[in-house]
Amino acid sequence: MALRELKVCLLGDTGVGKSSIVWRFVEDSFDPNINPTIGASFMTKTVQYQNELHKFLIWDTAGQERFRALAPMYYRGSAAAIIVYDITKEETFSTLKNWVKELRQHGPPNIVVAIAGNKCDLNDAREVMEKDAKDYADSIHAVFVETSAKNAININELFIEISRRIPSTDTNPSTSGKGFKLRRQPSATKRSCC
């Protein structure tokens, strides 16, 4: 069976549940007292998709302000980006829109964007309407699901949908190399510290 490596990065505001989604997907576990990610965390998981094995190389990035500038290192070279917001916090949805904008401007041209409205188990505290988010996702041709890492809702489906959307190997050989460089694109302007 053919093995494909798919690089996926998670973006979004701090505390929306990026790490929880990854843990649920990779380990099928959930920790309500999870600590904020520091820097970025790397994990892998291999799943079968049709007659292929898809190995997800997942970069779970930190949502905190001081790590914001590191994000390009992770989304460059990614086949897909999962942007997560918290359905109970309106402002995390605004942050999501900024991420979409940034990906448009600086991300790889064919990147598959998936939008995950996490914490859908907290429907009572909802601030972002599912329809609004869905309409927005449709307008940018993004995958959209509401997820709950806590109750394991739509987590696997999210990754299956990414598998489905990513162009098959023959048409896009550039994404199938072993590993991927974190290196910045050479065109990026160099800034030095002092």
Next chain:
Amino acid sequence: MAADVHKKGGDVPNGSLVPKDGRHAERSESPTPGLAQGTEPGAGQEGAMFVHAQSYEDLTSTENPDATVQIPGGREDAQSDQTKIEEISKDFSKLSTQLTGIALDLEEEMRQSKEDKQDLSPKASRRDSVLSGKEDEGVSMDAWHMHQKHVFVLSEAGKPVYSRYGSEEALSSTMGVMMALVSFVEVQKNAIRSIHADGYKVVFVRRSPLVLVAVARTRQSEQEIAQELLYIYYQILSLLTLTQLNRIFQQKQNYDLRRLLAGSERITDNLLDLMARDPSFLMGAARCLPMASGVRDIVSTCLQQAKAKSLVFAILLAKNQLVSLVRKKDQFLHHIDLHLLFNLISSSSSFREGEAWTPICLPKFNSSGFFSAHISYLEQDTDLCLLLISTDREDFFTVSDCKRKFQDRLKKRGVYQALLEALHTPFYSVSQVGIPFLRHFIYKSKSSGLFTSPEIEAPYITEKEKERLLGLYQYLHSRAHNSSRPLMNIYYTGSHENLLAWVTNAFELYVCFSPLGTKAAAVSAVHKLMRWIRKEEDRLFILTPQTY
């Protein structure tokens, strides 16, 4: 800007503010009883792993430690150490040293913040979501006043950056008063160091562009409280670098730094908790996990062999105890940097899964740049954490491969099981020493920068009792290291225990005896204890550190 401040500090007109150099020299010239430095138990056979093991002094000479490091070994040594560090920084000047882009983001942010100044709520709520553990105490509440030690960090504009208890917003006026005090004294070309009143010590540490203040009711000396504040300062630098910190405040003096530090409060809180109960900070040294030297040597070799070009330090640790440390030849780690790394790892459970890759500044190594740290546990349910520090932030996969190679080698050479077994006995019992009346001790080898200490046993069972014991050690330590009147030997008789401190050029020893023993018995016991440490040194210390 920072450089200016340092230069100014060199000739502070008020001489009494600067610790008198003569006193330092006096102590260092005193005859060394018994052991010369480098031959004491625990001294590494091939030199030290750390920059300079005697650096307690460079912390406590509170006036500009970075500009003039004062080490009892004499000023020349200090100079050469300083140049060594400069060379190191030069060597690493080309490493990928910063979060490129932050500066740009910052400008953008400032423009935004001008546009919507009232837009504070999302940030506040964001912080709440991150910070579940922090008590929600108002300043007016009694509970807030009852804390043993408060720590505040503020910017020179008087803006709150961090408070250990309570919310910074509620404390902004208090911090304003603190800044007013600092500025008021500075106007007269002087510097406020501390206020002693009503059983409280209010200690100020000024590190432009930040001001750090502690309000403490503990038995610690002013020096020790100032040292803790410096740790907090270095902790902030490790997240941002001094270069970035300076640039931020040069661009906007009243910048709200909490924005960039959001989510790091837990790390700072943890550091303060750790300092209250872990003697590593007081000793300015690291503790090793006791294990058979044969096993440790093989582990170190495996770690050394799993190398990559960009790796500078590889550290294997278990619950704040050092298992092995490999460094690039000629590059030394400072114990403060090591403590900050230990604290980072112990403060977050997020490293338990996957492999973390994060920028980190080691402020005593080079306060202007970031390293990239690869942090992962060898297995999810062990306490063995591997820390690989690289100069190349793009080198994740190479470094990750080093971890895999290290694990493979450990298993191939059959030491992994032995390593896991060593984890079961992270502490030894003081009864192994075989000295009646001996309750506990701390022994530090100055040349290796390592210390050893048995498990704290009865009667120090409760957390409160443990902290009391550490408080006694703190007291002895501060008496021994008092900059104006250092002591070499102290015998302290208390109602609950007798303590003995012995500080030489080669080692420091603090021993706790039951109150029934006599002074003569204690003195002879110390010699027996030293012999025991010598006999066990290959188990308790890292005697053969490896380099790349």
